[in-house]
Amino acid sequence: MHRADVAIIGGSGLYSMESLEGAKRISVRTPYGRVSEITVGKLCGKAVAFLPRHGSGHALPPHLVNYRGNIWALRELGVKRVLATTSCGSINPRMKPGHLTVLSQFIDFTKSRPSTFYEGGKRGVAHVDMTEPYCPDLRDRLIEAARRLGLRVHGKAVYACTEGPRFETPAEIRALRILGADLVGMTNVPECVLAREAEMCYAAVGIVTNFAAGMAGRKLTYDEVIEVVRGSAETIHRIFGEVISGLTEKRECECGRAMERARAHSPS
Numbered sequence: 427m428h429r430a431d432v433a434i435i436g437g438s439g440l441y442s443m444e445s446l447e448g449a450k451r452i453s454v455r456t457p458y459g460r461v462s463e464i465t466v467g468k469l470c471g472k473a474v475a476f477l478p479r480h481g482s483g484h485a486l487p488p489h490l491v492n493y494r495g496n497i498w499a500l501r502e503l504g505v506k507r508v509l510a511t512t513s514c515g516s517i518n519p520r521m522k523p524g525h526l527t528v529l530s531q532f533i534d535f536t537k538s539r540p541s542t543f544y545e546g547g548k549r550g551v552a553h554v555d556m557t558e559p560y561c562p563d564l565r566d567r568l569i570e571a572a573r574r575l576g577l578r579v580h581g582k583a584v585y586a587c588t589e590g591p592r593f594e595t596p597a598e599i600r601a602l603r604i605l606g607a608d609l610v611g612m613t614n615v616p617e618c619v620l621a622r623e624a625e626m627c628y629a630a631v632g633i634v635t636n637f638a639a640g641m642a643g644r645k646l647t648y649d650e651v652i653e654v655v656r657g658s659a660e661t662i663h664r665i666f667g668e669v670i671s672g673l674t675e676k677r678e679c680e681c682g683r684a685m686e687r688a689r690a691h692s693p694s
Contacts, residue, residue, distance in 0.1 A: 427467045428452050430475035430503045432670055435496070435510040437482060437633075439655030443476040445469060445663055454502050458495035466503070470671035475503050479613060480509075488590040488612035494540055497620040506677065507564060508621050509666050513651050514585065514609035515638035517592075517602055521609065523674050526661070527583035527632040528568050531557055533607055535617045537589045541616035543623050552688040554622050563679040564629035564669070569669035571625040578659060583608045583632055587615035592634060593677055598641025610638050624689075627681040631665065 428450065434443060443449075453462035453521045465476045501507065514527070521527060544552035565581075572579035586602045588594055590612035590625030594602075602610055609632050621628035624676055635654040636642060 428498070428503060428517050429464055430471055430473045430505050430508070432673065433475040433477060433500045433503075433505040433508045434666060435508060435548045435617070436476065436478045437655070439652045440511050440659055440662065441480075441484070442662070443469075443474075445667070446474060446476060454499035456495045456498040458498060459492060461492065461495045461499035464499060464503070468665055472670050472673065474670065475500060476484045479617070484485065489538060489692070491613065493617050494543060497617065497624050497626070497666070498543070499510060501624045501626065505626060506674065506682070507561075507570070507627040509564065509627075509657075509669065510614070510617065510628065511662055512585070512614045512630050512632050512666065513635045513655050514611045514632040515636050515640070516608070516634045517586070517599060517610055517638050518583075518608040519641075521547065521580055521634050522537060522583060523634050523635045523636050524658070525578065525580060526572060526658070526665075527609060527634065528565050529560055529609075529630045530565065530582040530586045531616065532615055532618065533583045533584065533586045533602070533605060534580050535586060535588045536615055539616055543617055543620065547684075549690060551612045552623065554619070554684055554688040556619065556622065557620055558623070560629045561618055561627035561679050561681050564627050567669045567672065568629055568631060569673075572667050574589040575664055575668060577622040584616055586630060588612055594639050599638040599640050609634070622681065622684050625682050625684050627677060627679060631662060633662070644687060655670055
């Protein structure tokens with residue numbers, strides 16, 4: 427079995443990682459189906475697994491991504507830290523198309539996605555704490571890396587996750603803004619929750635691709651999302667490389683102990 431220390435999960439428009447040395451495509455069998463899109467190689471001297479969230483060429487819409495299978499497969503490879511990207515529509519006028527953000531909180535408006543590994547039965551029930559939904563250590567490292575590279579980055583952003591695959595209505599965007607959301611997207615939940623249940627460090631860079639519905643004065647298109655993400659791909663690679671090169675084996679956070687107090691019931 428191949429092993430990896432770190433994983434990169436690529437969102438829309440980021441379907442490969444050419445900078446991985448000695449890259450090999452592998453598949454991993456999980457209780458939630460086989461995950462066959464993982465590429466493992468070396469980056470900055472570390473063993474890194476790259477996983478395109480939507481599959482090669484964007485084969486899966488947001489509500490049908492196998493989030494549990496993806497996170498389980500990465501854990502089987504030994505991954506302890508996950509860096510992810512997610513394309514976002516901006517609700518906050520200060521966060522403009524092309525800007526980068528580091529997510530700090532989320533609001534979940536998904537409807538039909540399995541969102542936990544703990545559904546009773548043999549695995550029991552658990553209520554994991556999400557006071558800090560994203561690893562504070564990885565968040566700091568992402569912000570510092572971007573600034574060392576001379577890049578502008580918004581260090582705090584509240585992400586509203588909707589079900590998709592449709593874009594939101596202007597009325598929904600107005601409501602999300604009242605609730606305190608800065609960004610809207612379709613994929614970061616339950617991915618970050620499952621990573622916490624797997625006791626992984628997880629942080630995400632939000633790539634602002636457009637202003638959300640009703641804010642830009644025109645209709646939204648998926649083409650503009652992909653265009654902005656592709657234009658940001660090299661920058662994302664640089665930031666992630668900077669972060670990965672500075673990682674040590676010891677984790678300076680509590681993510682690895684997330685489930686110690688989360689279990690409400692363990693089967694006898």
